[in-house]
Amino acid sequence: MKIDSVDLFYLKIPRVKNIGDGSQDALLVRVRAGNFEGWGECEASPLVTIAAWNCPTSHSACQPVSASVLGQSIDTPADIKRIHTNVKANSLDLLQTDHLLSGIDIALWDLLGRKLEEPVYQLLGYPTAHPKTAYASVLFGDSPAETFQKAENAQQQGYRAVKFGWGCYGRQSPAADADQVAAAREGLGKDRCLLIDAGTLWVDDPTEAEKRLSSLETQRVLWLEEPFVSGALNAYRKLSSMTTVKLAGGEGCHDFHQARHMIDHGGIGFIQIDAGRIGGLSIAKQVADYAATRKVKYVNHTFTTQLALSASLQPYAGLSEHDLCEYPVEASALAQSLTPLLIKLDAEGHVHLPETPGLGITPISETIRKYLTETEIVVNGKVIYQTPTI
Amino acid sequence: MKIDSVDLFYLKIPRVKNIGDGSQDALLVRVRAGNFEGWGECEASPLVTIAAWNCPTSHSACQPVSASVLGQSIDTPADIKRIHTNVKANSLDLLQTDHLLSGIDIALWDLLGRKLEEPVYQLLGYPTAHPKTAYASVLFGDSPAETFQKAENAQQQGYRAVKFGWGCYGRQSPAADADQVAAAREGLGKDRCLLIDAGTLWVDDPTEAEKRLSSLETQRVLWLEEPFVSGALNAYRKLSSMTTVKLAGGEGCHDFHQARHMIDHGGIGFIQIDAGRIGGLSIAKQVADYAATRKVKYVNHTFTTQLALSASLQPYAGLSEHDLCEYPVEASALAQSLTPLLIKLDAEGHVHLPETPGLGITPISETIRKYLTETEIVVNGKVIYQTPTI
Numbered sequence: 024m025k026i027d028s029v030d031l032f033y034l035k036i037p038r039v040k041n042i043g044d045g046s047q048d049a050l051l052v053r054v055r056a057g058n059f060e061g062w063g064e065c066e067a068s069p070l071v072t073i074a075a076w077n078c079p080t081s082h083s084a085c086q087p088v089s090a091s092v093l094g095q096s097i098d099t100p101a102d103i104k105r106i107h108t109n110v111k112a113n114s115l116d117l118l119q120t121d122h123l124l125s126g127i128d129i130a131l132w133d134l135l136g137r138k139l140e141e142p143v144y145q146l147l148g149y150p151t152a153h154p155k156t157a158y159a160s161v162l163f164g165d166s167p168a169e170t171f172q173k174a175e176n177a178q179q180q181g182y183r184a185v186k187f188g189w190g191c192y193g194r195q196s197p198a199a200d201a202d203q204v205a206a207a208r209e210g211l212g213k214d215r216c217l218l219i220d221a222g223t224l225w226v227d228d229p230t231e232a233e234k235r236l237s238s239l240e241t242q243r244v245l246w247l248e249e250p251f252v253s254g255a256l257n258a259y260r261k262l263s264s265m266t267t268v269k270l271a272g273g274e275g276c277h278d279f280h281q282a283r284h285m286i287d288h289g290g291i292g293f294i295q296i297d298a299g300r301i302g303g304l305s306i307a308k309q310v311a312d313y314a315a316t317r318k319v320k321y322v323n324h325t326f327t328t329q330l331a332l333s334a335s336l337q338p339y340a341g342l343s344e345h346d347l348c349e350y351p352v353e354a355s356a357l358a359q360s361l362t363p364l365l366i367k368l369d370a371e372g373h374v375h376l377p378e379t380p381g382l383g384i385t386p387i388s389e390t391i392r393k394y395l396t397e398t399e400i401v402v403n404g405k406v407i408y409q410t411p412t413i
Numbered sequence: 414m415k416i417d418s419v420d421l422f423y424l425k426i427p428r429v430k431n432i433g434d435g436s437q438d439a440l441l442v443r444v445r446a447g448n449f450e451g452w453g454e455c456e457a458s459p460l461v462t463i464a465a466w467n468c469p470t471s472h473s474a475c476q477p478v479s480a481s482v483l484g485q486s487i488d489t490p491a492d493i494k495r496i497h498t499n500v501k502a503n504s505l506d507l508l509q510t511d512h513l514l515s516g517i518d519i520a521l522w523d524l525l526g527r528k529l530e531e532p533v534y535q536l537l538g539y540p541t542a543h544p545k546t547a548y549a550s551v552l553f554g555d556s557p558a559e560t561f562q563k564a565e566n567a568q569q570q571g572y573r574a575v576k577f578g579w580g581c582y583g584r585q586s587p588a589a590d591a592d593q594v595a596a597a598r599e600g601l602g603k604d605r606c607l608l609i610d611a612g613t614l615w616v617d618d619p620t621e622a623e624k625r626l627s628s629l630e631t632q633r634v635l636w637l638e639e640p641f642v643s644g645a646l647n648a649y650r651k652l653s654s655m656t657t658v659k660l661a662g663g664e665g666c667h668d669f670h671q672a673r674h675m676i677d678h679g680g681i682g683f684i685q686i687d688a689g690r691i692g693g694l695s696i697a698k699q700v701a702d703y704a705a706t707r708k709v710k711y712v713n714h715t716f717t718t719q720l721a722l723s724a725s726l727q728p729y730a731g732l733s734e735h736d737l738c739e740y741p742v743e744a745s746a747l748a749q750s751l752t753p754l755l756i757k758l759d760a761e762g763h764v765h766l767p768e769t770p771g772l773g774i775t776p777i778s779e780t781i782r783k784y785l786t787e788t789e790i791v792v793n794g795k796v797i798y799q800t801p802t803i
Contacts, residue, residue, distance in 0.1 A: 033792075035469065045472045045506070068475055068507045070468040070792060071461060075509075078460040079425065079786075082435045084612070085458055108616075115613060115642070116435070117458045118667060118690075119465075119509040222474070223505060226498075227670070252505070254670030277508060280617070280644030284674060300508075396469075399791045402423075402460060 024057035024138070026095050029127060030411040031076060033069040034394035036357050043162060043189035043222065046327040046351065046358035048396075051386060052126035053411075054134055056097050061134025062386055064331045066299030066324075067122035074400060075119040077407045085116040088123050098138075100146055103131050107305055121277035121302050128303020129334045129382070136381030142337075143382055147308050149341025154373035155348035156183050158218060160326060162353065163190035167206035174210025177352070183372035184347060185211055188220025188248065193231065201238035208242040216347075220248040223275070227255035229262045236266045246271040246293050253281060256288040263290030273310075274324040276301055282310040286319050295349075297324040298335045307338035311345070321345045328358045329366055333382040336366075340376055348374060360390045388413050414447035414528070416485050419517060420801040421466060423459040424784035426747050433552060433579040433612065436717040436741065436748035438786075441776060442516035443801075444524050446487050451524025452776055454721045456689030456714075457512035464790060465509040467797045475506040478513050488528075490536055493521050497695055511667035511692050518693020519724045519772070526771030532727075533772055537698050539731025544763035545738035546573050548608060550716060552743065553580035557596035564600025567742070573762035574737060575601055578610025578638065583621065591628035598632040606737075610638040613665070617645035619652045626656045636661040636683055643671060646678040653680030663700075664714040666691055672700040676709050685739075687714040688725045697728035701735070711735045718748045719756055723772040726756075730766055738764060750780045778803050 035048035050069040054061050065072050080086045091109040096102055107128070114120040136143045144152045159182040164170035170187060177185045187207050192200055208217055219239060225231050232250040239247055246269045251258045253275035263270045269292030276282040277300055285291055294314050298307045311321040321342065323335035332351065339345045350368075351358070362384045366374050377383025391413050400408040425438035440459035444451045455462050470476045481499035486492055497518070504510040526533045534542045549572040554560035560577060567575045577597050582590055598607055609629060615621050622640040629637055636659045641648045643665035653660045659682030666672040667690055675681055684704050688697045701711040711732065713725035722741065729735045740758075741748070752774045756764050767773025781803050790798040 039470050039472070041470060041473050041476070043473050045475070048469070048471050066506075068465070068468050068471050068509075070790070070797070071464040071507060071509050074461040074464040074790075075458070078458050079438070080429050080431060081438050081458050082429070083431050083433050085435070086431070111616070111642075112613075115665070116456075116690075117461060118512050119458075119461050122508050223502075226501075252501075252670070254668055254674075256670070256674065275505070278644055280642070280646070284644070284646065284678075288674075288678065300506075397791075397793055399789075400460070400464075401787075401789045403787055407460070 026056045028055045033396040046354040052130045054130040059134050059138045061130040063126040063129030065126035066297045072123045075123045086113040125299045125303045132304050133381040140380045144337045144340035152340035152376040153343040157350035157374045158184035159352045160186045163187045167202045171206040171210040174207045181368050184216035186218035189222045193224040197234040204242045221250045223249045223252045227258045229258050239268045259289035279309050293320045295322045295324045311339040329362045333384045357394045416446045418445045423786040436744040442520045444520040449528045451520040453516040453519030455516035456687045462513045465513045476503040515689045515693045522694050523771040530770045534727045534730035542730035542766040543733040547740035547764045548574035549742045550576045553577045557592045561596040561600040564597045571758050574606035576608035579612045583614040587624040594632045611640045613639045613642045617648045619648050629658045649679035683710045685712045685714045701729040719752045723774045747784045
């Protein structure tokens with residue numbers, strides 16, 4: 024089969040707020056080849072990513088991504104690998120490439136799974152998909168009382184693990200932060216798993232993070248996530264040497280090498296990969312394989328739709344010891360209505376991948392139409408992009 | 414002063430060829446504040462970078478770059494630093510940000526230099542700008558005879574150093590590559606400096622690079638540039654341990670940390686920074702400072718205009734031991750006519766920065782109008798970008 028078309032759908036809710044909720048818009052990718060189609064999602068700025076698809080060529084290493092994808096044959100996983108190699112070479116100097124390639128790669132695996140009638144995790148080489156313990160990913164409350172309530176709600180809903188992040192954390196005194204973490208622990212109960220996310224607040228300086236370590240240890244927090252930006256390896260390494268709390272990070276990585284460097288040089292205990300940013304399932308699987316050899320646990324980063332969730336679980340589905348999974352619980356109406364709710368918590372607080380071909384989850388056309396954001400890009404009178412119909 | 418406007422000008426020649434010549438298009442940035450204006454240039458895909466300026470917000474860490482720039486006060490270098498901090502936090506998840514920020518940062522330094530009536534290198538903290546030995550950056554000929562001719566031409570034009578890159582190199586047998594390098598050495602003469610650029614051809618695998626080392630050593634090549642992509646630290650380290658030829662790389666880095674990792678973990682001898690990609694002069698200066706402490710030599714990466722050349726020399730102007738400089742000699746008509754030719758070779762093959770305020774080089778409006786590429790981006794009926802007038 025040849026890749027006949029790649030269509031990009033920019034969805035957003037009517038009023039996007041300036042908050043840390045990444046599910047307020049979405050960029051969906053639909054790939055068609057032969058009689059099959061596959062769907063993927065980029066975790067990226069939709070407009071900028073759309074521009075990377077069909078922008079005019081700047082030079083031989085700065086071509087639009089479309090130049091290395093349209094018309095390519097797609098019959099086996101080796102074809103996806105070849106497409107990666109070509110995209111990375113021909114769009115080397117186009118920085119946004121990895122975010123766009125992610126959605127295309129995911130759609131290609133979905134398409135191939137549908138054609139070969141296998142779930143994607145099997146195509147990736149895993150005989151079975153192990154259940155994962157879902158952690159609810161929620162934003163800190165404005166007060167400890169509100170955080171307590173959120174934690175209590177989450178455990179009542181059956182979550183065995185909860186992560187609090189963003190909001191006030193790190194922007195107030197260490198004592199006030201300690202109160203927030205204590206409230207989360209109290210609401211969650213002593214036996215469940217508590218995770219804290221600092222959202223890259225301290226960039227590359229460990230000073231403020233150090234002041235929070237004792238409260239994190241007291242509340243038996245499993246990991247402190249993203250005290251720094253993904254590249255700040257020295258800060259990660261220094262902080263990791265000072266505490267029993269594991270560090271987690273990596274969602275900002277947009278290629279295999281960056282994730283590997285965090286594992287090799289950052290002293291992290293958990294590598295968090297967003298399949299919608301790092302280059303798709305192909306690269307995420309490569310990271311999972313590497314993490315497993317280095318005793319670092321792989322975890323997905325997912326804050327949006329069930330399509331993104333299914334995609335993000337495939338790369339480490341077969342690694343039974345890598346048993347945590349981020350599960351979005353405060354997603355927007357767009358994200359919640361994009362697909363049927365197929366990946367649900369069971370009585371043990373676990374989630375399971377669909378066993379149907381591909382990713383096992385198809386976006387609902389009516390939702391796409393409802394949130395579709397009309398977009399047009401014209402260069403020198405030529406239409407570079409126009410919202411496709413569905 | 415407040416930043417009143419930022420205008421992005423997309424220029425390109427009528428027929429861009431699929432070759433390794435990055436000067437076929439350009440993205441210029443004009444910043445205005447008070448009665449002053451400054452100019453910068455991004456080394457980036459123009460359309461994709463334009464989209465990053467004013468795209469709709471996705472969430473609090475994926476805002477358009479404009480949100481952190483327009484209306485900001487700009488009176489001292491500390492203001493540029495503050496703008497960086499805000500852009501990096503507010504546009505953290507927008508991958509293309511660094512390429513856009515580069516041009517804005519350069520324009521801000523130019524504007525500040527004009528206002529304070531100082532060359533940019535002085536604002537960056539250097540008392541004097543030392544001359545640099547220009548190396549001519551040219552593409553390999555299709556045959557050794559053609560490469561010989563190009564090398565002979567370059568030395569006759571007064572260059573003391575020449576770099577050959579891209580084209581056939583690495584895509585043919587090691588013996589054929591050795592013939593190319595020998596032809597370059599013969600045309601250049603035995604005393605001049607010869608550099609070879611592999612253009613990331615071997616991605617992250619040293620095998621093919623190893624086979625070329627003996628011919629590079631025989632021809633006394635000073636550096637082998639970019640055998641691998643910027644992130645392939647292990648491949649760089651392994652290759653560097655096998656040869657007396659220094660490795661050079663780093664043009665793909667789009668933040669300080671990536672450049673630092675190449676220095677700390679890649680075993681390179683030269684760090685090559687494109688000020689139009691890494692985040693502008695602010696970040697480039699940070700890399701130059703760090704390289705100097707680690708005995709790694711800083712070199713600019715510049716293949717386009719004299720505006721980009723002036724910008725790229727400022728961050729290491731005061732470091733006398735870091736004495737090489739990439740000098741574009743095969744630039745397109747667009748790049749050559751964009752500014753007056755102010756940075757020229759002297760009798761010793763050196764180039765000197767202008768001593769006039771700012772970058773000392775202003776683009777010619779007539780050239781901008783000639784190559785201006787009409788572009789329009791519309792989202793939900795709202796014009797996000799339209800080509801500005803000049």
